Amino acid sequence: MARATAAGLVTAVVEAQAARGDARLVLTGGRNGNALLAALTRAPGRDGVDWSRVELWWGDERFLPDGDPDRNHTQAREAFLDAVPLDPARVHPMPASDGPHGDDAAAAAAAYAAELAAAADAAGGGEGGAPRVPVFDVLLLGLGPDTHVASLFPGHPAVREEARTVTGVLEAPKPPPTRISLTLPAIRSAREVWLLAAGEDKAEAAAGALAAQDPFETPAAGARGRERTLWILDEAAAARLPAAARG
Numbered sequence: 001m002a003r004a005t006a007a008g009l010v011t012a013v014v015e016a017q018a019a020r021g022d023a024r025l026v027l028t029g030g031r032n033g034n035a036l037l038a039a040l041t042r043a044p045g046r047d048g049v050d051w052s053r054v055e056l057w058w059g060d061e062r063f064l065p066d067g068d069p070d071r072n073h074t075q076a077r078e079a080f081l082d083a084v085p086l087d088p089a090r091v092h093p094m095p096a097s098d099g100p101h102g103d104d105a106a107a108a109a110a111a112y113a114a115e116l117a118a119a120a121d122a123a124g125g126g127e128g129g130a131p132r133v134p135v136f137d138v139l140l141l142g143l144g145p146d147t148h149v150a151s152l153f154p155g156h157p158a159v160r161e162e163a164r165t166v167t168g169v170l171e172a173p174k175p176p177p178t179r180i181s182l183t184l185p186a187i188r189s190a191r192e193v194w195l196l197a198a199g200e201d202k203a204e205a206a207a208g209a210l211a212a213q214d215p216f217e218t219p220a221a222g223a224r225g226r227e228r229t230l231w232i233l234d235e236a237a238a239a240r241l242p243a244a245a246r247g
């Protein structure tokens, strides 16, 4: 699944660069997200990408000291970031808990929102009323077994955040408890949202998220792209889908 998704992502990046010069991706943490990044370093078309014109953002981050092995940024660096010639100025990790904002997740989230807004302005600004983030070409999300995406967990107030593009998340059920996450409006501003789920422990979540309406109880149900929402499931994760939905 990771290899197939990596090939598709290379194609999406090449198409975005052909159309607009740059490609903007939002990375996700977790096993599936990191497996995709590792597969990307081995993708056949990898060298067809101008990595210096790929801009990377994160959908969420564990709010830990810089370099902590549990940080999504640390894991992404080990899996991918150091393997391709990215422009460091275009790689935007979320703040660490030992950075300028100390252990204040809300302040760190506000700083990342400001960084996104500045990038949106520099790229010509969002449409009126749209969240002030750059237009992401592909926003990647892993799917939690409880249907969380990024660090938006079922029933958590962060799921309901509509005004901000980035929020601090306290008392998250998936350790570590303190996180930073894009909010649903920021996620939904992406051209495409790709949700990744492999393994039978995701089968119920995938079926539930595809059937649900209320993102508050089923955050993945709110993760829709403006132009396309792609569910990338292996056989085990698709096992509970209606036969017609299995493609």
Ligand SMILES: O=C(O)[C@H](O)[C@@H](O)[C@H](O)[C@H](O)COP(=O)(O)O
Residues within 6 Å of the ligand: 028, 029, 030, 031, 032, 033, 060, 061, 062, 072, 141, 142, 143, 144, 145, 148, 149, 150, 151, 174
């Ligand atoms: O910080 C995180 O933990 C991730 O961003 C999280 O949203 C992850 O993508 C899902 O929990 C799925 O994780 P797995 O792919 O490991 O099941």
